[in-house]
Amino acid sequence: MSELLVSRRRLLGAGALGAGALALPAWARGADLHGNESIRPGFDEVSGRDIALTIGEGPRVVQGRRGHAIAVNGSVPGPLVRLKEGQPVRLAVTNTLDEDSSIHWHGLLLPFQFDGVPGVSFPGIKPGETFVYDIPALRQSGTYWWHSHSGLQEQAGHYGPIVVEPAATDPVQADRDYVLLLSEFTPLHPHTIMDKLKKGEGYFNYQQNTWTDDYPLSGEDRRMWARMRMMATDILDVTGSTYTYLANGRGPEEGLEYLFNPGERVRLRIINGSAMTFFNVRIPGVKFWVVGADGQNVRPVEVEEFQIGTAETYDIVVEPTGEARTIIAESMDRSGMAVATLASRPGARASVPPLRDPPLLTMADMGMNHGSGGMDHGGGDMAGMDHSAMGHDMPSQGAAAEPMGGMDMSGMNMRDTSKLPSDVRIGPGIDMVSMNPVDRMGDPGLGLDNVPHKVLNYRDLVALESNDDLRRPSRQMEIHLTGNMERYMWSFDGKKFTAVSDDPIRFAYNERVRVKLVNDTMMAHPIHLHGHFFELVNGAPADRQPQKHTVIVQPGGSATFDLTADEEGDWAFHCHLLYHMHSGMFQIVTVAPRGNQPDVKRVGED
Amino acid sequence: MRLLVAMLFVSTAAPAIAQDHSGHAMPSAQSPAQTECEKEAERHRAMGHSVPEGACAPKAQPTEPAQDGHTGMDHSQMDHSQMDHSQMQGMDHSTMDHAKMEGMDHSAMGHKNTQQPEQTTMDHGAMGHGTMDMTPIPEGAPPAAAGSGPPRAADAIWGADAMRASRNALRTENGGMKVFWFQGDRAEYRAREDSDGYLWDVQSYYGGDTDKFWFKSEGEGAFGEQLESAEIQGLWSHAIGPWWDLQVGVRQDLTGPERTHAVIGVQGLAPYTFELDAAAFLSNKGDLTASVEGELDQRITQRLLLQPRAEVSLSAQDIPELGIGAGLDSVELGLRLRYEIAREFAPYIGVEQEWKVGQSADYARLAGEDPSVTNYVVGVRFWF
Secondary structure (H helix, E strand, O other): OOHHHHHHHHHHHHHHOOOOOOOOOOHHHHHOOOOOOOEEEEOOOOOOOOOEEEEEEEEEOOOEEEEEEEEOEEEEEOOOEEEOOOOOEEEEEEEEOOOEEEEEEOOOOOOOHOOEEEEOOOOEEOOOOEEEEEEEEOOOOOOEEEOOOOOHHHHOOOEEEEEEEOOOOOOOOEEEEEEEOOOOEOOOOOOHHHHHHHHHHOOOOOOOOHHHHHOOHHHHHHHHHHHHHHOOOOOOOOOOOOOOOEEEOOHHHHHEEEEEEEEOOEEEEEEOOOOOOOOEEOOOOOOOEEEEEEEEEEEEEEOOOOEEEEOOOOEEEEOOOOEEEEEEEEEEEOOOEEEEEEEOOOOOOOOOOOOOOOOOOOOOOOOOOOOOOOOOOHHOOOOOOOOHHHHOOOOOOOOOOOOOOOOOOOOOOOHHHHHHOOOOOOOOOOOOOOOOOOOOOOOOOOOOOOOOOOOOOOOOOOOOOHHHHHHHEEEEEEEEEEEOOOOOOOEEEEHHHHHHHHEEEEEEEOEEEEEEEEEEOOOEEEEEEOOEEEEEOOOOOOHHOOEEEEEEEEOOOOEEEEEEEOOEEEEEEEEHHOOOOOOOOOOEEEEEEOOOOOOOOOOOOO | HHHHHHOOOHHHHHHHHHHOOOOOOOOOOHHHHHHHHHHHHHHHOOOOOOOOOOOOOOOOOOOOOOOOOOOOOOOOOOOOOOOHHHHOOOHHHHHHHHHHOOOOOOHHOOOHOOOOOOOOOOOOOHHOOOOOOOOOOOOOOOOOHOOOOOOOOOHHHHHHHHHHHHHHHHHOOOOOOOOOEEEEEEEEEEOOOOOOOOEEEEEEEEEEOOEEEEEEEEEEEEEOOEEEEEEEEEEEEEEOOEEEEEEEEEEEEEEOOOOOEEEEEEEEHHHHHEEEEEEEEEEEOOOOOEEEEEEOOEEOOOOOEEEEEEEEEEEEOHHHOOEEEEEEEEEEEEEEEEEEEEEEEEEEEEEEEEEOOHHHHHHHHHHOOOEEEEEEEEEEEEEE
């Protein structure tokens, strides 16, 4: 065995020195080498000029729980699609379901008609049909993923990872290169989950405040929350009460392991492929470096934990020591976790710490303050910062981390609709208006502002390479994230997609726009724009603002990005929480055709 | 630390050469930091590593290349100010694995890492705040060119006919769903002094977020006797606020004298999470009555709930044939303790006290009934 490991290590090392082609060992991906009829956990790998994928369905068992799965090439997650920067690829996708299906290539820059959103970019893939995504030479490298954009199929297992190898040498060098795709399994049909959410009563939340709970809430706090008709424990809509959290398709007891030899550097490409879950990822006792966000290289940031929103990806580099280390991906509400092990020999295990206490929503999440860390101006990362986007009218600090801080809340209007711009439609779909929506991109995420170690936040992210469009935005716009918890309505600007399906958000070709997302709800929303990368206006210099395809907007706060609208066509723009999107938090972004305008040559382009 | 050092940031390596600012006059404000940096560079050189000249060059202003006199230079690769200095404090170079550092490019490491992370030591002059464009970016409508494309880009590629079905499906799927809900709020056996009885109180809706068809039915009786009362309501329900629905429709009484009522009411969630249902009824005989129901779910544990409940009936006039007196007609107060085996299925026990009031009480006594009745109830609350 050790001989095999050595030779594999050499092979891996050779790959790293060359094109960076790192073959993932099958066992590390959880692929079952003995095929059987039920859906396999883990994934194979597909690559080359032509790739064939088949969407199917079947029974699935996770830790003894049975459910129905939609799977691509027979596994959940589906195969790792390995591509190469600068090379074109044809992906032939065959749908064997008895309903329409699709694959969206999440994070890839491509012609909009191959983006894979039925009703926006193409008609979808009919039962029995094969659709060929003919994607020209790839303009990027990094970690991405793919998933269905039809109905709620993504929840049922229709997703998988993408790795695009760089054409040049990868700036991130590691001895081992692994994918960790986080997701959920539920025995419930996705439509059942949608139905329960609509009918309400905190259906999946078994961490509600009660007469007998241990939450640090005073009687006054509890009455205040009750008066608002909201719950301080409303952290995630769907929880571990139905979900088993998965690491590469495996439940926490199913023992996903990544082998390493002491002294090796391990790159983990972490993808949140879940439908509804924010994860807190950590390797207890180990510091690691975040080197990539949403597929784009960033300057290494040393952290001990980070929160990853649905659809985000982070690449980390870790140098594990000891016999084994546990990788914990705890759901944000701490109702469950996905678990994997960094093991120096097969079967080696480290202890798995228990779930931490569930967090509570705070004043900041009501839009009354800013999260701790929001004013972290240390370290000189203010250069090039656009102060106008930072909201210098921030209120005084403090009380953010306290559940209520004992403030007298009487007489406060939690739904002052006069604060909303005129293009927001005021109606039953809005149950709250953030009183003071400050920039919360310095916030590590719900429940992580008081942990005793360094947690990543968006202001830590700095692009490794220079951005290609250094123009100052010619205009700015504001989009409000709106919702009603009780009715389970979610929308942009108070208008569900049903109300605006013929009224997209329009951009001129190559227009550079600053977009501020204001969250008028008490939930965090991971907002995803298809077909583009936008740059977070996070205090990094203008040329190093990190590029992302998905941005979390913290409850009651705002997040701002600069967008160069240079990918013509229609693109989906939505909250990546599946049931929020399905409830209406979806829009189409239209980028006008290039027409006769010259193709803009930018920094970094050939 | 070794990790950072050993990672090769090839993309930033090349421009290091292009960073040579030796030919330019540097603002004097930058010299302290530069000195610190140079010291650090010297230490590295002493360690045997190559540190390119100019590695300590200050950050330029890539957003305003024309203003700083460095026109034409590629400053975009130069910014070292973003290194997380707080992480690099106390860096112990003695523990570095020098064997792995061959060919290391120090320029990618950010040689300003000796700079103290405290904001007070930050040299704002060097950060170029003076050249920052502080004028706000204008808000406004998209330029005319934004509307230059076809309204539906995919139609031009796949054809409008091919796209139609998926467009319609997309609209329905993302916010257009309709929901059917049926709830037995109370379905119970009632033990009381005379003959034991039963009660049902169910409601159901079908529709979207804003408009729904709402069905309600309530009735009770004693075992072995005719139904005491029973009614059904069919209502159009329209959301008038985040928590409130306006309901308008018809109520049909199924017992006693033939009565049909027009109904107008509101149902929803009041502050402190009281569930309220208030309605006024105008009968085909011209009688005006009203009722208000309120419930409050109090969680004792995640599955055990205590639910106080109150119902008040009112009448604008005496209706002797129905035993209803003008004013306050009746009051019910109940307390139910239920256990959610599942959210959808929760058996309960409880007690409910009913009072006929005023003229209604007199009518009851005339009919030989007790105007005050205590019920001990066992039932189940369910929904699907």
